[in-house]
Amino acid sequence: MKKVLIVAVLFTAMVFGCLGTGNAQTIENELYLITPVSKDVHDPVLKAFAEYAKKKFNVDVKTSAIPKGTPVAYGQIIEWKGNPQADIFWGGEGTLFDDLAAQGLLEKIQLPKKMWDEIPESIGKPVPLPLKDPKQFWVGTMLEPYGIIYQPKLVKRLGVEIKDWDDLLNPKLKGQIAQCTPDRSSSSHATVEVVLMTHGWEKGWDWMRKLAANTGIFTARSRDVPSVVAKGEFAVGFGVPSYMAFAEVLGGYDVMYVYPSNAYVTPEPMSVLKGAPHAKAAHAFIEFLLSEDGQKLISQLGVYPVTPKYKVQGAPGSNQEKAVAFTGGMRSFFDIQVGNVYNVQQAGDKKRIEDVNSYFRKEITEKHKDIVKEK
Amino acid sequence: MSFENGEATLSGGATRLWSRRNFGGLAGYAGIWLFLAIFLIYPLIRLFYDAFTDDANAFTLMNFSDFFTDTYYLKATINSLLLGVATVITTSLIGIPFAFLLLRYEFPGRGLFSYLSIIPMIMPPLVGVMGFVFIMGRAGTVNVILMDYLGFAKPVNFMYGIHGVLIVETLHLFPLMTLSIVDAMGKISPSLDEAAESVGSRGLRKFWDITFPLTTPGYVAGALLVFIWTFADFATPLVVGIDDLLASQAYLNIVQFVDRRLFKMGIVISAIMILLAIVFLIVAKRYVAQKDYSSLSYSVIERRTLSTAGNIGVVVFLSSVLIAAFIPYFGIILDSFGKGWALTPFPVKYTMQYFERVSIETPKFILNSLLYSGISVAICIVFGVPIAWVMARTKLPGRDTLDSLTTLILALPGTGIGIAYLRAFRDPFPFTETALIGMWLVIPIVLGIRRLPYTVRGTFASLLIVHKSFEEAAESVGAKKTVTFKDVTLPLIWKGVLVGSLYSFILALQEASATLLLVVPGHEMMPVGIFNFYMGGSVNEAAALGLILIVLGAVCLFAINKITGAKAGGVFG
Numbered sequence: 001m002k003k004v005l006i007v008a009v010l011f012t013a014m015v016f017g018c019l020g021t022g023n024a025q026t027i028e029n030e031l032y033l034i035t036p037v038s039k040d041v042h043d044p045v046l047k048a049f050a051e052y053a054k055k056k057f058n059v060d061v062k063t064s065a066i067p068k069g070t071p072v073a074y075g076q077i078i079e080w081k082g083n084p085q086a087d088i089f090w091g092g093e094g095t096l097f098d099d100l101a102a103q104g105l106l107e108k109i110q111l112p113k114k115m116w117d118e119i120p121e122s123i124g125k126p127v128p129l130p131l132k133d134p135k136q137f138w139v140g141t142m143l144e145p146y147g148i149i150y151q152p153k154l155v156k157r158l159g160v161e162i163k164d165w166d167d168l169l170n171p172k173l174k175g176q177i178a179q180c181t182p183d184r185s186s187s188s189h190a191t192v193e194v195v196l197m198t199h200g201w202e203k204g205w206d207w208m209r210k211l212a213a214n215t216g217i218f219t220a221r222s223r224d225v226p227s228v229v230a231k232g233e234f235a236v237g238f239g240v241p242s243y244m245a246f247a248e249v250l251g252g253y254d255v256m257y258v259y260p261s262n263a264y265v266t267p268e269p270m271s272v273l274k275g276a277p278h279a280k281a282a283h284a285f286i287e288f289l290l291s292e293d294g295q296k297l298i299s300q301l302g303v304y305p306v307t308p309k310y311k312v313q314g315a316p317g318s319n320q321e322k323a324v325a326f327t328g329g330m331r332s333f334f335d336i337q338v339g340n341v342y343n344v345q346q347a348g349d350k351k352r353i354e355d356v357n358s359y360f361r362k363e364i365t366e367k368h369k370d371i372v373k374e375k
Numbered sequence: 376m377s378f379e380n381g382e383a384t385l386s387g388g389a390t391r392l393w394s395r396r397n398f399g400g401l402a403g404y405a406g407i408w409l410f411l412a413i414f415l416i417y418p419l420i421r422l423f424y425d426a427f428t429d430d431a432n433a434f435t436l437m438n439f440s441d442f443f444t445d446t447y448y449l450k451a452t453i454n455s456l457l458l459g460v461a462t463v464i465t466t467s468l469i470g471i472p473f474a475f476l477l478l479r480y481e482f483p484g485r486g487l488f489s490y491l492s493i494i495p496m497i498m499p500p501l502v503g504v505m506g507f508v509f510i511m512g513r514a515g516t517v518n519v520i521l522m523d524y525l526g527f528a529k530p531v532n533f534m535y536g537i538h539g540v541l542i543v544e545t546l547h548l549f550p551l552m553t554l555s556i557v558d559a560m561g562k563i564s565p566s567l568d569e570a571a572e573s574v575g576s577r578g579l580r581k582f583w584d585i586t587f588p589l590t591t592p593g594y595v596a597g598a599l600l601v602f603i604w605t606f607a608d609f610a611t612p613l614v615v616g617i618d619d620l621l622a623s624q625a626y627l628n629i630v631q632f633v634d635r636r637l638f639k640m641g642i643v644i645s646a647i648m649i650l651l652a653i654v655f656l657i658v659a660k661r662y663v664a665q666k667d668y669s670s671l672s673y674s675v676i677e678r679r680t681l682s683t684a685g686n687i688g689v690v691v692f693l694s695s696v697l698i699a700a701f702i703p704y705f706g707i708i709l710d711s712f713g714k715g716w717a718l719t720p721f722p723v724k725y726t727m728q729y730f731e732r733v734s735i736e737t738p739k740f741i742l743n744s745l746l747y748s749g750i751s752v753a754i755c756i757v758f759g760v761p762i763a764w765v766m767a768r769t770k771l772p773g774r775d776t777l778d779s780l781t782t783l784i785l786a787l788p789g790t791g792i793g794i795a796y797l798r799a800f801r802d803p804f805p806f807t808e809t810a811l812i813g814m815w816l817v818i819p820i821v822l823g824i825r826r827l828p829y830t831v832r833g834t835f836a837s838l839l840i841v842h843k844s845f846e847e848a849a850e851s852v853g854a855k856k857t858v859t860f861k862d863v864t865l866p867l868i869w870k871g872v873l874v875g876s877l878y879s880f881i882l883a884l885q886e887a888s889a890t891l892l893l894v895v896p897g898h899e900m901m902p903v904g905i906f907n908f909y910m911g912g913s914v915n916e917a918a919a920l921g922l923i924l925i926v927l928g929a930v931c932l933f934a935i936n937k938i939t940g941a942k943a944g945g946v947f948g
Contacts, residue, residue, distance in 0.1 A: 030897075032896045032897070038911045038912050039907070039908070039911030039912065039913055040911070040912060040913075062897065064896045064897045065896075066894075066896050067907055067910060067911050068630075069630075069631075071631050072630050072631055075631060075638070079801075083803065083810075083813075085813050085895065085896060086896065151717070151718075153718055154718070183631055183634065183637075184627070184631060216535065216616070217535060217615075217616035218616060218618065219613075219616070220613035220614070220627075220910075221910050223910055223911055223912040224910070224912075226912060227912050227914055230717060231512070231514055231716075231717050231914070232513070232514030232717040232718040233508065233512050233513045233514045234513070244912060247912060248912070251714075251715060251913075251915070252714045252715025252724065253715045253717055254715070254717065354634060357634065358634075365618065366447050366619075
């Protein structure tokens with residue numbers, strides 16, 4: 001009898017759900033992310049979502065995130081074989097998402113059409129960077145560059161000035177640069193690709209070797225790069241997402257940020273995993289994040305809205321204004337001419353990814369000690 | 376060893392009881408074996424199976440040939456071995472004099488020193504190296520003072536490099552060595568010393584002829600633990616920028632899933648690490664088998680007093696080592712309260728916000744830790760006490776293997792076990808969609824297995840001290856085995872069981888190598904929380920959580936000390 005009742009209730013819920021009387025629809029009381037987006041951003045966003053869910057659905061959602069670098073998260077999702085322990089994959093490069101979609105591991109995103117259409121197809125010149133998947137398997141959620149972070153006190157003491165990529169090759173910075181390896185971090189990977197696509201394969205690697213000669217540490221994870229710079233252990237960090245650098249400012253550290261020419265700009269893609277245990281909560285989460293409230297929230301954290309509709313703007317002294325000052329006065333990526341040389345198709349090729357990673361491993365990390373000695 | 380032999384030693388009365396008593400007993404014994412078979416032997420076999428097959432499950436030696444033809448991996452192997460040996464040497468240089476002084480001499484503050492000297496062991500992975508970097512890093516307190524006040528142009532590189540790993544491991548692990556030596560030396564009867572002296576053997580000669588050979592088993596056991604610990608630690612090297620070690624490579628290759636080749640190499644490296652651990656164990660086997668710890672009680676040693684100069688020398692030596700070993704605690708305390716601390720000797724602003732965040736906002740780390748460590752200790756007791764009893768009191772077939780298996784666990788690198796579990800338990804249970812690695816239960820189970828040897832050792836040592844004649848006396852007046860165990864044995868050994876369990880608990884609280892790989896979202900323990908905070912850039916929160924964990928560990932250690940009096944080293948063997 002009980003079973004029949006449950007089935008009946010479920011059936012009614014389904015019917016009403018399909019009919020679009022959305023108010024009767026509710027969501028699961030749990031939500032799990034697997035994400036390279038660091039705690040600085042995913043924590044406040046999850047918290048805000050829990051409040052939103054309480055208000056809108058009257059559900060107490062228990063949220064948690066599995067923090068993993070993009071390549072690791074990608075591999076983990078494949079390893080789950082369609083039985084994921086998380087609902088949402090958030091962050092990294094769009095091509096990996098295309099790849100997961102091709103393997104049937106993603107679900108189509110359900111968003112109000114208006115919301116979907118507000119997000120532009122792409123950004124950047126001469127090469128356009130897509131901000132959403134035309135097949136609707138992933139959607140961009142926010143914009144941020146992968147640039148350079150530095151410790152002003154140390155940089156001043158070393159007598160260098162940092163304005164663009166090439167300033168990192170100054171011999172005065174020997175042993176002072178922190179970077180992660182491209183196989184552990186998608187921000188490093190994308191930034192290495194920017195170097196390779198700017199200079200070409202051969203000259204690009206020469207550039208990377210020169211950078212390695214100045215490198216003092218290859219960190220275990222990309223998030224360590226801004227940490228060690230903020231602490232003053234190393235003077236400069238390479239390929240750092242702006243919000244990570246800004247998180248250090250919010251944490252009370254004295255750091256500066258540079259958005260160098262043609263730096264990779266990520267839309268931090270988001271997807272619902274196929275077979276997600278809490279799929280409804282997952283779709284609700286995406287809708288929340290792309291709403292005005294969601295976009296306003298992230299604009300306090302050192303990232304930029306993914307639509308031209310919203311700008312980073314706040315009361316004087318607010319985190320928004322601090323963030324604007326921190327990244328040199330920019331309020332929206334749609335206000336400026338975004339330079340981009342990163343070719344998604346080329347960089348996203350599976351073989352290319354492996355080639356770049358293994359070249360870096362063989363010729364840069366494994367030979368690091370020799371490179372430092374030579375130069 | 377056969378059944379007949381086992382029975383032959385029992386008295387006639389017991390033979391009649393054999394059949395009745397045994398049915399339940401044998402079922403229990405089978406249960407122990409089943410548990411070990413599923414949660415220890417099967418995962419290891421699975422790991423080796425994966426290492427010897429390709430993606431199509433066909434047998435291959437290619438993986439190993441790839442490993443042994445890659446100069447980078449060979450270099451990593453050599454580095455790992457060298458680092459392990461170097462750590463054994465440095466911990467010996469510090470740990471042996473420590474043990475010797477604490478045991479044989481009387482000097483001011485001896486009691487305090489002997490308590491403080493175990494404290495450095497309480498250092499969750501990652502926390503130790505973090506603390507060191509805060510104080511000794513390029514922008515740490517020491518370097519800031521050197522540069523800002525003493526005119527150094529460049530920071531001194533204490534930490535970044537293999538020497539940094541060596542410093543961290545040495546100051547963390549020397550207590551393990553001290554405990555092993557204290558334990559072994561405490562068992563040397565003073566009458567042997569006197570006998571040697573009466574025939575004119577003194578000083579170095581006496582040390583070489585008497586003390587050294589008798590402490591060797593304890594020393595080898597301690598050295599093996601130090602070696603394996605260093606060998607298996609992947610967190611410390613990564614923080615100071617060292618990749619070319621086996622444990623780091625295993626971890627890095629496994630946590631990146633993109634490149635299937637590298638992933639396979641991660642499995643192969645884990646298998647090789649486990650093989651190496653087994654080899655070391657076999658080499659050291661004749662020293663570390665449980666049975667060789669059969670010395671029964673601690674002898675009372677008369678301590679010598681020292682001259683004033685001697686007293687000063689000893690106190691200065693012990694204090695300076697301990698101050699160095701406590702560096703990470705200073706660093707962790709400063710960073711867990713200091714806000715925006717960079718390039719000043721000490722934090723400029725102080726705050727409680729990090730403790731608030733880790734204890735009020737995310738109490739789950741602390742609660743999960745206590746719960747899962749508690750469950751894992753229950754597992755340790757349920758399986759460990761019977762195992763120890765079987766080893767000490769029966770001649771059941773397979774008990775020697777039990778001995779070897781529990782010792783083997785000590786030698787297994789945590790990363791290896793974690794990876795073995797990942798491979799072994801990833802398929803869903805029949806008729807369901809959940810696999811064991813998706814359930815929180817896997818965490819207490821893996822912790823229980825990893826910490827089982829401590830409970831077994833503690834119980835076993837106590838059982839050896841309780842003379843069998845007590846039990847025989849009870850049985851001779853008609854008490855059944857179970858009644859005897861409850862009324863006679865248990866009251867006499869509970870301290871040993873408790874101490875062993877507390878050690879299991881402390882070490883379960885601090886474990887992060889296996890659990891880090893097996894973590895289930897929403898069910899993270901404190902060490903994993905520390906990793907997550909650290910990796911997520913919230914270094915201060917990581918420090919705060921680390922400090923809470925250290926305090927918890929210190930409280931447990933204090934309890935152990937209270938229970939056992941001065942014999943804290945007993946279970947370390």
